[in-house]
Amino acid sequence: MEPLFITLGVIVFILLCSIRQIAEYERGVRFFIGKYSRTLNPGWRINLPVVHSIRKVDMRTKTVDVPEQDVISKDNISLRISAVLYFKIIDAKKAVCDVEDYMKATSQLALTTMKTAAGKVTLDGLLADRDTIADSIQTTVARETEPWGIKIENVEFKEIRLPEDMQRMIAREAEAERERKAVITKASGEIEAAENLARAAKTLAEAPGALHLRTLSTLQDISADKGTKLVFAVPVEVLEAFSRIGGGEKQ
Numbered sequence: 317m318e319p320l321f322i323t324l325g326v327i328v329f330i331l332l333c334s335i336r337q338i339a340e341y342e343r344g345v346r347f348f349i350g351k352y353s354r355t356l357n358p359g360w361r362i363n364l365p366v367v368h369s370i371r372k373v374d375m376r377t378k379t380v381d382v383p384e385q386d387v388i389s390k391d392n393i394s395l396r397i398s399a400v401l402y403f404k405i406i407d408a409k410k411a412v413c414d415v416e417d418y419m420k421a422t423s424q425l426a427l428t429t430m431k432t433a434a435g436k437v438t439l440d441g442l443l444a445d446r447d448t449i450a451d452s453i454q455t456t457v458a459r460e461t462e463p464w465g466i467k468i469e470n471v472e473f474k475e476i477r478l479p480e481d482m483q484r485m486i487a488r489e490a491e492a493e494r495e496r497k498a499v500i501t502k503a504s505g506e507i508e509a510a511e512n513l514a515r516a517a518k519t520l521a522e523a524p525g526a527l528h529l530r531t532l533s534t535l536q537d538i539s540a541d542k543g544t545k546l547v548f549a550v551p552v553e554v555l556e557a558f559s560r561i562g563g564g565e566k567q
Contacts, residue, residue, distance in 0.1 A: 336363045336370050343408040345371045355408050373408040377469060380423045384475070387431050391438040396477040399450070401426045401457070407465025415464045422461055426471065429456050439478075446473050 337360055338344045344356035347369045356370065363370050384398040403422060405411045411418045433453050434442060442449060450471045458468035 330365065331362070334363050334365060334368075336361050338370075338372065341374060341376050342372050343375055345373060345408050345412045347371070352409065352413060371412050373405055373411055375405055375408070377402055377404045378419070380419065380426065381474075382423060382426050382430055384477075385427060385431055387434040389434065389439045389442060390436060393439045394479055395434065395439070395442070396475075397430065397434055398474045399426065399430050399453070400472050400474050401468065402470040403461070403466050403468045405465055406467045410463065410465030418464055418466060421464070422457070422466060425460055426453065426457050429453050429460075442476065446476070449473075 336344065338356055338358045340358045342358065344361060346353040346356055346361075346363075349367055353368075361370070380401040380403070382399040382401055384396050387395045387397055389395055401422065405418070415421050430453055433449050433456075437445070437449060450473055454468050454471040457471065461468060
């Protein structure tokens with residue numbers, strides 16, 4: 317009986333060692349004597365030593381940083397750009413069997429595609445349409461990685477860095493544009509004020525006695541401060557107005 321217990325113990329030990337757990341977010345690619353057998357779903361799976369091997373594949377969305385690269389734009393401006401790539405595996409077998417290192421391959425493909433796309437546009441086009449260019453990079457990378465069982469979910473530029481002299485030039489252009497808008501706004505205000513003054517003068521000229529009343533109102537406003545001394549010459553028209561109000565006529 318003792319050899320039987322030993323044999324059973326060895327068998328149980330081998331079975332326990334053969335159990336492989338596949339998490340909910342994983343898939344297992346099983347090989348039988350080196351050949352692809354099938355893709356395993358989450359759960360406990362028996363993996364017989366020697367004859368079986370399992371390669372686990374993480375099916376969650378992954379983030380790949382595309383490192384900063386020197387790029388020459390279409391208008392011959394040197395840039396340094398970086399991006400971030402989001403992707404997930406949709407076919408575990410292809411990701412394991414059809415590409416050696418899917419993470420590295422996807423990153424390098426995104427890098428070269430980014431440099432090519434950035435080199436086809438001008439600096440202004442890159443800064444103004446960065447989302448459109450990122451979508452173009454995503455489409456190109458997705459088309460190339462589809463045979464690897466990979467789905468590209470999004471591509472975004474992290475940073476577009478300009479040379480220092482170019483940054484200073486853009487800052488000066490922005491400052492000049494702000495000054496131009498300020499001058500235009502000030503000129504528009506002066507034109508509007510001049511038009512209003514012209515209409516006011518015309519109204520005062522057309523209304524009898526309006527100019528005199530305006531003069532008196534101005535004098536009243538000025539004399540409100542008791543510490544102010546005023547010396548002014550009274551126009552003849554004002555004296556005539558007072559004369560008419562008093563019932564007399566100046567000879």
